[in-house]
Amino acid sequence: MNFLDNIDQLCIDQMICENQNCVKKHLRCLAGICIGFLKELCKSQDICDLLHIELGDLQDNFEKVAINGIYQHNLCQKKCSNQSICRFLHPTWLKNICFDCLNKKKCNKQIKGLWHLSRWIDIQENVYSKYNVNDLNPEKFEANKDCSEVAIKYNLDKYCIKYFKGICPNLRCLKAHKNWEEIKEIGNFKNLEDQIIKPCIKLDQNQKKYVQQSQTLQCPVLMQRNQLKLMINSIEQRPQVDIIFLLDCTNSMGKWMEASRSNITQIIAEYRKKVQINTAMRIAAVCYKDFSEAPNHIQYHDFTVRPEEIENFISRIQPFGGEDVPEDLQGALDVALKLNICKHSASLLQLFIITDAPCHGKKYHKCAYDTKPEAQDLEEKLQKFVKLKSRFFLTFLQIHEQTSIMEEAMKKVVDKNFLSAKITEKSFSDYIVFSLSSTYNKSKSIKENKEYIHVSQAIYKKQKPMPYIYNNYQNYQYLDTFKEQMQSTQIINQTLVFIEKNELEVDKQGVTVKVFKGFDQKNNVHIVIKILQDIVLKYDNNQPLSEKEIQEAEQYSEQKYLQQLIAKQLSHHFNFGCHQKQLDYVPIYYATPYLYELEKPFKGLKKIYGESLIDIDQNWIKYTNNGEYFNQDYNLTVFSHFTYQYTNQQLIITDLQGISNILTDPAIHTNDQRIFDQTNTRDEGLLSFFLGQHYECSNLCRQLQLNPTEIQKNQYISNNHQDSDADTQLEVNFNQENLFKICENCNVMEKLKNLQKYEELCDQCKEKQRDLQDITCKCCRTIFQVSYNFDQLFATVLEYCQDCQKQGCHLNEEKMCYYCAKKLCYQTIKYVELQQKKIGICNDAYFYLKQLKCKNCTQYYCFNRLLSEKDYHAGNFFCGCTFQIK
DSSP: OGGGSOGGGBOTTGGGOOOTTOOSBOOGGGTTBOHHHHTTOOOOHHHHOSBOOOHHHHHHHHHSOOBTTBOGGGBOTTOOSOTTTOSSBOOGGGGGBOHHHHTTOOOOOOSTTOBOOSOHHHHHHHHHHHHOBTTBOGGGSOTTSOOHHHHHHTTOTTBOHHHHTTOOOOSSOSSBOOOGGGHHHHTTOTTGGGGSOOOSEEEETTTTEEEEOOOOOOOOOSSOOBOOOOOOOOOSOOOOEEEEEEEEOSGGGHHHHHHHHHHHHHHHHHHHHHHTOOOOEEEEEEEEOOGGGTTSSEEEEEEESOHHHHHHHHHTOOOOOOSSSOBOHHHHHHHHHTSOOOOOTTOEEEEEEEESSOBSSGGGOOOSOOSOTTOOOHHHHHHHHHHHOTTEEEEEEEOOGGGHHHHHHHHHHHGGGEEEEEOOTTTHHHHHHHHHHHHHHHHTTSOOSOOEEEEEEEEEEEEOOOOOOOOOOTTOOHHHHHHHHHHHHEEEEEEEEEEEEEEOOOOOTTOOEEEEEEEETTTTEEEEEEEEHHHHHHHHTTOOOOHHHHHHHHHHHHHHHHHHHHHHHHHHHHHHHHHHTTOOOOOOEEOOEEEEEEEEEETTEEEEEEEEOOOOSSOEEEOBOSSSOBOTTSOOHHHHHHHHHTTTTSOEEEOOEEETTEEEOOEEEOSOTTOOOTTOOTHHHHHHIIIIIOSSOOHHHHHTTOOOOHHHHHHHHHTTOOOOOOOOOTTTTOOGGGOEEEOTTTOOEEEOOOGGGOOSSOHHHHHHHHOOEEEEOTTTOOEEEEOHHHHGGGTOOBTSOHHHHHHTGGGOSSOBOTTTOOBOOTTTOEEEEETTEEEEEOHHHHHHHHTOBOTTTOOBOOSOSOOOHHHHHHTOOOOSOOOOOO
């Protein structure tokens, strides 16, 4: 086989390659062969689970007889059920082969339906007798010819003959790739266009011109792109609905997994009709098995508004396992509780448990064998859901009577909000819709304590994590770099904002704002909204607001957002610097800022500022002010000094205040005109800090290599201070058990457990970050990996790989395909070179042209001639030769 002469041209992934731009060779006859081994890259067959065959031995294999283009090494000897990811082939006749006999092992030959044959040529005879078409088989076609006459005679010219033989090198081909055994069943193969590559333009008969034509070539994709668009079509006060499916995925549950997968989209559609609402509805799934399948015996998909994503997720889970009858339902409940459940107290949480087996613990069943009989924590797990939500409902779908004791235990905990029914596959969808509509109607009777003065759709702005690298150049402008980072990390999306009726009580001294508590539905966070006091008072007294007043109030919101964001970034860098040097310190965090553009104005304003609520049951503390005051019991002034040096002496943050180590409302002193808040006293604020609060550096300053300022040096000399070893520490009077951190990913506040193992992410986000999925880039069509459950919290559109996002090629308006005028990706752009001029074409055009042959001499197109639209569409290529095939 000449394709083995240059193994570097072979794609390692072969037929499961998902890179539609891959130009390496993909041959069906190499299925099951480790290409990495041939390239001396793979050393362990146990890891790759493919055949490690030396090149010479592989050449010998291909000298032997094939069956419909399939060789013995191509066959899956495990006859596995997961054909979508198996690297071996599964022809329809695989089920008939007895591999014990074929491999000349001992066989009792008692299994009916198997071909107990030890010779491959005898198996070939059986296959030919069943699957020959018009007394033809792929082995009768010559390897290097298209066999056009025979193909046309028997209507086979629609298919790739080389693929029948297993030797077509093209992942994308002008002719359809089908298995020979399917020909009889397919007939004329109506969906042929789905299997071939077409020109990137087609003739529009109505407009009499060529227009863009999209490809329908079907390539395996493990995960479709996620748009994460929030489904909010109404601003009426409706509770959000969160639905979690807990699904047992062991062997006996195969048909129920299929019932769940195939019905979810229809279920949600029917549910919407039943309750006649347009509310944000999200779905999640937790698929669980037993401990024997650990460590991945529980897999989950966090909440999404797209039911088809849950269907795709379930379809990838293969049912197997279960040494004993009981399964790890308690573990699945733990995972479900950690999902991004809506924190809005009025939201509805519906849990479906679908299993034919009880949970572990002898008290929950009468099974003879249980690997964990001492378990008795099911009630404790469920009680956490009951406490979490007043509108929590549990529906148990009864499949087997052995779950009846467990069912009674669950009913006692959930009480009136528990539903159960014995169901069949046919009634599955109907019952779930019935259960959802019943619980929704019941939830409306449960009173909610909170009253909302305002509910509005809104466009919000927030930021992804903003890494900050200190740059100690004299001309370095911190705010310029910061603004650039804001542009590259900002997220803009839609949400629903709920604002409570009563104002929050705050310290009245020096207060210039009114504070309201609210809830951001999309970001799933309780917020505090801060509006200038004069605006609120005037609005509440029915006095009209002038355009100038509205403009100033909205500028205040933008300034608050900017200042809080600067403080948040610098606090993260301060924490990182202290941790990196292994210093004894207390991390500082700032509440997460949000900027909202409301559809319905609140207090006369459309643009308002909000930040995550500091929900800690401790007293508010003023650590420093804008003048000379600092709280000596909690000396946090080193952080202010840090902000001054690490912004190249261009700004300083003071007025540190908050609860425990979570701060808010920073004052930023700088001469930069972009910070024009009234708390910015510029040089006066700087002098007040270094003369009154921080006239002498602490030991922590020196450990952080913070240099004493000229102000401090002059103050030190003028006061004739003696050289002292100031050792002011951040942890003074802080109880470490009462310290918190804010996750840089999901903004959840959690207890700070271990300063030595300090991390910016919360425990749940760390787990999600490790769980990666493959996604096809919409621009360059390459596969890239992301953690869907991690990234979706940013409302990220998972469509473009990092390279395309970095280069912005998916946004370009200049590079267009010569034929279809489609935007071209900088990563995969191809060219036709004509008289030293490069003409860009799209990938579809490239692969289409790559397989065209000269109508005279059959030489392949060589990308140095520009075909007209008409010739390109018709595939008419003439290389300019005089030779003509007779």
